[in-house]
Amino acid sequence: MLDAVERSLSRLRRANLYTKRMPLSFISDGVGVIHDLDYAGVLGSVGISNTIANKLKNFDGTLQANVMLASLERVKSYLRRIESEFGGSEYKPEEDDRIFELTTVVERNPPEPVPVWAEQWVYVRPQSRAKAIIAELSELLDEVALLVKSSNLPEEQAAVTDLDRAQLIALLETALLMLRAPLVEPGLLKKLQKSATDAASKTAQKGAEQAMGEGLKVLGAKLLELFQSLW
Structure with a gap:
């Protein structure tokens, strides 16, 4: 096997x-x-x-x-x-242990309170373009969360610190839950979009975790598409 x-x-x-x-x-x-x-x-x-x-x-x-x-x-x-x-x-091998330990990275590095400027809760109509984008985003969030949790690099060689990784995972999983509801809050999604874009930039700067960086870039672009479709 x-x-x-x-x-x-x-x-x-x-x-x-x-x-x-x-x-x-x-x-x-x-x-x-x-x-x-x-x-x-x-x-x-x-x-x-x-x-x-x-x-x-x-x-x-x-x-x-x-x-x-x-x-x-x-x-x-x-x-x-x-x-x-x-x-x-x-x-x-240590890289195998690293992959498995990232599953609990949020528990080991509880994120600080995340400042988010709440804008408004927006109802998403079932047949709207925004609803279709949300369906794509839900799958993408699941996939990107896996990529963020699957580095086999030690922290000093990785593109982001474990603390930043923990916050990003928490935002990804929170957004995934929120997008299943009939109302969405753009403020949280904008915070995620910035965090994803920043992390993608770090992968390019450090030349590490390119697969994760590519996934985060796609996620950032898809979130911008959603913002434009909500109003």
């Missing part, structure tokens, strides 16, 4: 696809492992949301390459832990 995941990861890395949307057949070996984990009832322990997991199980579907990469890195880390615990292997 590890070999199958590594084959798919190597193919993604060689292609340098960044945020390009690709068919899941491009990582067929990795998708097969995801199906095996799902059949075994342990897919929920890997650290991938149900939304993304369902996409990964669809051989006929498509997904952005950077999300595929982050998902497979988590699968690889999970399999290595299983191998270490039950297969007698002592191999436990």
Whole structure:
């Protein structure tokens, strides 16, 4: 299973696809492992949301390459832990531990109160352009949150500090919950848009976590599109 995941990861890395949307057949070996984990009832322990997991199980579907990469890195880390615990292997690379510890980065680095200038709660009509953008944003937020949680770099080499990462994750997950409601508050989304843009800029400056940076850039642009459609 590890070999199958590594084959798919190597193919993604060689292609340098960044945020390009690709068919899941491009990582067929990795998708097969995801199906095996799902059949075994342990897919929920890997650290991938149900939304993304369902996409990964669809051989006929498509997904952005950077999300595929982050998902497979988590699968690889999970399999290595299983191998270490039950297969007698002592191999436990630090980068795998790093990926898993970022799942709890918000608990370990509780964000300070986030100053947000609340504007107004805006009702989003069901058939409006804004509603369609929100549907796209909901999927994108889930994917970007995975990318932010999936760095295997130590903090000193990463594009953002763990504290900034924790605040960004908290904003991403809060916005995801808010967008499921009939009313949205643009002030919070503008705060997220600025945080996402700033973090994307840091990835470019530091030359690290490019997959995360690309996802954050796409998110920032999509949030601006939503602001323009709300009125």
